[in-house]
Amino acid sequence: MRINACPGGGVYDGRNRIPPGEQREIARACGLPMDNGMDDNDIISSHAGDEDFNFPYQGPRALLGPVTEALISVIDPEVALSIVDVGLIYGVTITDGKADVVMTMTSAACPVTDVIIEDVERELAKALPAGTQIAVELVWEPAWNTDMMSNSAKIFMGW
Amino acid sequence: MTQSSRRDAVHSQRGAGHTAPAPLAAATRALLPALVILALLAGIVGGLLRVGVIVPLTAHAAWPGQAAHFHAAIMLSGFLGTVIAVERAVALKLPASFLAPLLSGAGAFFLLLGYPAIGAWLGVAAAVLFTCVNIMLVQRQRAPHTVLLLVGAIAWVIGNLLFAIGRDSTATLPWWFAFAVLTIGAERLEMTRLMRRNRAAGPTLYATLAVLLGGAAASAVSFTWGGIVYGAALILLAVWLSMFDIARRTVRTHGLSRYMAVCLLSGYFWLAIAGLAWAATATGLPLRDAALHALGLGFIFSMIMGHALVILPAVARIRLRYSAWFYVPLAALHLSLMLRLGGGALDWGLRAAGAGLNALAILVFALTVAAAAAGWHVFQSRIDARAP
Numbered sequence: 056m057r058i059n060a061c062p063g064g065g066v067y068d069g070r071n072r073i074p075p076g077e078q079r080e081i082a083r084a085c086g087l088p089m090d091n092g093m094d095d096n097d098i099i100s101s102h103a104g105d106e107d108f109n110f111p112y113q114g115p116r117a118l119l120g121p122v123t124e125a126l127i128s129v130i131d132p133e134v135a136l137s138i139v140d141v142g143l144i145y146g147v148t149i150t151d152g153k154a155d156v157v158m159t160m161t162s163a164a165c166p167v168t169d170v171i172i173e174d175v176e177r178e179l180a181k182a183l184p185a186g187t188q189i190a191v192e193l194v195w196e197p198a199w200n201t202d203m204m205s206n207s208a209k210i211f212m213g214w
Numbered sequence: 215m216t217q218s219s220r221r222d223a224v225h226s227q228r229g230a231g232h233t234a235p236a237p238l239a240a241a242t243r244a245l246l247p248a249l250v251i252l253a254l255l256a257g258i259v260g261g262l263l264r265v266g267v268i269v270p271l272t273a274h275a276a277w278p279g280q281a282a283h284f285h286a287a288i289m290l291s292g293f294l295g296t297v298i299a300v301e302r303a304v305a306l307k308l309p310a311s312f313l314a315p316l317l318s319g320a321g322a323f324f325l326l327l328g329y330p331a332i333g334a335w336l337g338v339a340a341a342v343l344f345t346c347v348n349i350m351l352v353q354r355q356r357a358p359h360t361v362l363l364l365v366g367a368i369a370w371v372i373g374n375l376l377f378a379i380g381r382d383s384t385a386t387l388p389w390w391f392a393f394a395v396l397t398i399g400a401e402r403l404e405m406t407r408l409m410r411r412n413r414a415a416g417p418t419l420y421a422t423l424a425v426l427l428g429g430a431a432a433s434a435v436s437f438t439w440g441g442i443v444y445g446a447a448l449i450l451l452a453v454w455l456s457m458f459d460i461a462r463r464t465v466r467t468h469g470l471s472r473y474m475a476v477c478l479l480s481g482y483f484w485l486a487i488a489g490l491a492w493a494a495t496a497t498g499l500p501l502r503d504a505a506l507h508a509l510g511l512g513f514i515f516s517m518i519m520g521h522a523l524v525i526l527p528a529v530a531r532i533r534l535r536y537s538a539w540f541y542v543p544l545a546a547l548h549l550s551l552m553l554r555l556g557g558g559a560l561d562w563g564l565r566a567a568g569a570g571l572n573a574l575a576i577l578v579f580a581l582t583v584a585a586a587a588a589g590w591h592v593f594q595s596r597i598d599a600r601a602p
Contacts, residue, residue, distance in 0.1 A: 163355035
């Protein structure tokens with residue numbers, strides 16, 4: 056039961072966050088493959104759609120949890136969903152102390168873009184090892200569409 | 215935890231090649247909020263004078279009279295137009311796009327100074343520039359909502375043009391309000407994309423807004439029929455928003471999201487009232503004050519109260535900490551509107567009292583925002599103190 060992970064539940068007010076250990080418990084309870092015997096330092100690649108809180112990720116396995124936790128705490132209050140749930144994160148790549156995030160926004164006319172990007176930087180800076188260089192790139196291609204929303208987001212929105 | 219090197223990397227990716235000279239940017243950042251606050255305060259003073267509230271001012275000042283005479287232009291073009299133009303300039307990230315809000319704010323300033331021709335034509339220039347900004351946004355992302363924002367910009371041009379050539383409020387007000395309503399409608403349409411929407415939703419919105427524009431155009435020719443059509447369109451829009459808006463879902467969340475949804479849904483109620491009152495006024499009933507302020511305060515200002523918490527951080531770099539206190543000015547606005555419209559139908563004194571309380575609600579909202587800004591700093595310093 057994803058109680059804490061449901062949109063509108065505790066994690067989405069930005070104050071209550073699921074620790075990585077608890078995330079694994081939740082994922083296990085839902086039957087999701089978060090534990091597959093890999094070492095924490097192994098580099099992994101995962102793709103959007105593998106799990107509900109997932110996005111294309113390349114980097115140390117140990118950092119996937121903190122990165123996910125950081126990104127799902129960046130919320131658009133207008134829709135009460137995290138940017139991960141909306142599907143705005145196109146990819147995160149962590150190599151050699153550098154974290155690159157590629158993301159989009161749903162509207163080019165939105166003035167809140169810079170605030171969201173700053174939130175992403177701030178949350179990632181808290182979650183990643185000190186000294187990691189964080190770069191966020193905003194792209195408009197491929198254009199966002201509703202297929203990129205997470206399953207729980209779609210449930211919340213009545214799909 | 216120094217992040218300056220990271221920020222440089224990010225800034226170069228984000229705003230590459232689009233930076234204005236530092237002194238110019240600083241001047242704009244200082245001037246724009248001043249113009250917005252000036253327009254809002256002058257708009258409120260002018261409105262209070264119009265409705266018969268005694269405002270303690272010096273007898274020799276000329277600006278209160280100008281503020282009263284140009285109340286609509288100052289509120290809808292000088293204040294609201296400037297705010298919307300700032301939002302779009304921040305979204306487009308082209309320094310030249312900040313000229314539009316500067317011009318519309320300056321336009322209101324010149325109206326107050328007693329130079330109505332300069333003020334009015336500055337407003338036209340502002341709206342034309344704003345239209346160009348919206349054209350560029352459509353080029354960046356061709357979508358129904360960006361096109362609607364562009365149509366709203368054109369409505370602003372028409373309203374300001376009619377004002378500049380000396381047409382009266384029966385001609386200008388429908389276009390100014392259409393600018394606001396189209397802008398809000400476009401943003402709400404964009405939000406509904408996240409829901410699985412009835413296929414009829416998009417087309418019915420376009421049809422409703424087309425009727426609105428038809429009513430605006432007709433109002434210049436036939437006040438009665440134009441007004442009835444316009445009022446009907448406002449009612450239809452309220453129905454559409456109540457049925458399709460994302461606020462229906464987010465009102466069931468909590469905290470800031472719920473507050474924003476409450477602002478939206480209560481605003482839609484006033485939009486429907488405004489439509490009824492607008493159509494009734496067109497047939498001759500004395501409901502003009504009710505129509506204009508149900509629309510301007512009940513609908514538009516509820517939107518402002520709901521969105522300030524996300525927009526101010528974006529355009530003014532002021533971070534705000536949400537708290538339930540924000541419900542206080544919202545409730546004050548709605549209750550005072552009920553007094554103004556309900557009591558005002560019976561007695562002019564009650565209408566004036568309601569208007570005075572409307573102004574107080576806006577003041578309380580401003581204080582709540584200031585407290586929220588302070589609250590954010592307190593909250594942030596506590597977090598930083600706790601961090602390893």
